[in-house]
Amino acid sequence: MIKGIKRASALALFTLMMLSALLPLAACHGSKGLPEFEVPESFDTSRQYEITFWAKNDTNITQVNIYKKAIADFEALYPNIKVNLRLYTDYGKIYNDVITNISTGTTPNVCISYPDHIATYLTGKNIVVPLDGLYTDPEYGLGGSELLFDSPRIDEVVPQYIDECAIGGVHYALPFMRSTEACYINKDLVEKLGYEIPEVLTWDFVWEVSDAAMEKDADGNFLVNGQKVMIPFIYKSTDNMMIQMLRQTGGGYSTEDGEILIFNDKTKELLYSIAEHVKKGSFSTFKISSYPGNFLNAGQCIFAIDSTAGATWMGTDANHHDIAADKIIRFETVVKPIPQFDTDDPMMISQGPSVCVFNKKDPQEVMASWLFAQFLLTNDVQIAYSQTEGYIPVTTKARESGEYLEYLSLKGADNDLHYSVKIEAAELLINNIGNTFITPVFNGSASLRDAAGTLIENVTKSVRRKETVDETYMQKLFSDVNSLYRLDQRSSEGVGRKTLGRLPGTSVALLAALAGAWVLIGTAFVFTKVKKKRKKS
Amino acid sequence: MKKILALVLAAIIALAVFAGCKKTDKQDVKSEGVMTYAEYMAAEIDAEVVIEAYVQAKQSWWDNKATVYTQDKDGAYFLYNMACSEADYAKLVPGTKIKVTGHKAEWAGEIEIADATFEIEDGSYIAPAFDATAVFGTDDLIKHMNEFFTVKGAVVEGMDDGAAFWYSWDNSGEDGSDLYFKVKIGENVFTFTVESYLCDATTEVYGAVKNLKVGDTIDVEGFLYWYEGANPHITKVTVK
Incomplete structure (x- = not known):
């Protein structure tokens, strides 16, 4: 079985960053954009709707089948709404396609x-529907009276996860699933x-054990596993690694409104520490070596850090394996x-998919989309999807249900x-x-996240390639990464449309000169006309 | 006498030409500072490597990075995410000779060149498909990693649900995803892949695999990519 070897797509985000810089222009080019969505008085069930749902799965057929069942169940309740499913296995690809489709006005519905x-x-105008009005709509909102399914009330969704969907104080998504990272240990x-x-x-413990695992016998086999290969510590997502290390140590990452703080002494200190262990051979990354789980299951890794949503690939009895x-x-x-750096104050990232609804000319179509998005929070969908991996449902309604509690209680009853x-x-x-915790969200935060990972990847590669990692190296690394992700070119205006402020003096002077010229031309024109009229008369 | 002398001379010239051609066919003369395939294979992982090779196929271009299958007359080199402008990518047609400077890397068993740059050189070569029919299932297969190969007379086996192919490794994909299918070669069964970046849904091979039936006898061509073992990227399927 082969999990996924599309390493190229993981690098797609950089170009998307470039694309996204053009998004405000593309979205507005030749049009005034969509009108602001307003919640209609009622949902018109006499009409037919066809909506599209772009869904991400972890290259997992069970997840795909859950999406398909959710659609079938929803369509049975709402025969006037047809949902077309488009499958993705990569967030980057969805992001790319959405941006491309914003410019052509063909975004998905959900x-x-x-x-x-x-x-x-x-950054485009009225592209994504703000959901606050829909969340609380008494008829069609969460737990609404007119819904044909058992939707959770807003107080039955984990409040923290609702908060994670807010950007600039407005909610633009519904949480769908949540995960974090785990350290899977041999x-x-x-x-x-x-x-x-x-x-x-x-961290001290993991580094110490990892370094201790590097001892070899006379034949070049590692003493700890008797094999030629041993990478004691492998991290799947180095952007998460840097983000969490900085959070745990109080190092700067960014402010809430998007000021970039990552290029600081604490980051350097962390990178030097990582470099020290790379030099000993005790640390590597997914991008450099491959999936941590493959090494873990082969007895070639001791600490494998990956998402809890990758748990079915971890361990001897995992039902997913990529190795023979x-x-x-x-x-x-x-x-x-x-x-952790501070055992009394543990910190870890909150991650996982959310669902947004795209705006359309027809508010009724948006309502149909909202109903489907909300349907994904029903217990059947939440519990089934969470069971496919180490996800957890985002609603307390599902989490406290007898079905889910029974599922947890049967831990280890089988290996499936x-x-x-x-x-x-x-x-x-x-x-x-x-x-x-989550990191601040702003236009450019996706690039900052990539930059955080690139710092670790580059240092790791450089040490492996026997380059000197010193102060000069660090300064160049910071400068290169800053430029690569254009973090030095972004403004910190946060989300929303940019206020341009007062025009510069030179621009004012130029405009005044242009206006003056037009006044003079107009005056001359009128003067000539009057002169001609006088001549005729 | 003159006739005999002329015949001898002609024979010597013909032999020299033949020998010369033969030499050119079997060996690459490398520029100064360029590694032979043997030197490349002997280099340590992470070491800087400089090679000359000929483009055989292109997998993808993205963000000024190209992933390319190349080969010289001694072996193959997989170039992963090599720095490449879109304009230069267009020039990398099959046969193009390039000089590549990068770092040897290993990802999930695949030996490749990472973080590379390249320059186009004069010369052209298309590698003939190596007949791997008898090599699949043997320890020698890994020696041909990334090479253009052919297998003749393979028999299509059913996937777990009896289908002739799946979209993605567990059938979780859809049209446009990588295709996976199983073939029996001799007594062993192998999983082959139509890599959708290399051969997308519009290509002949993609359509051919979608039309396969369990039990079909086929000849295949492709590149011997590696992912935790042989994971061939198939470029041509012919049903017999």
């Missing part, structure tokens, strides 16, 4: 999105090295939150639906919701 991406979509190898996994994992069966090693997998590593990953998040 789309799985990340708030960072929505912030870019918002307990056997940790203990073989003479260590015990602490209750709260720390004869390469899989039997070991005990322990699931822990990511390492109740696979212990997957349920432990979900529990990890349930137990740490209060310790999660």
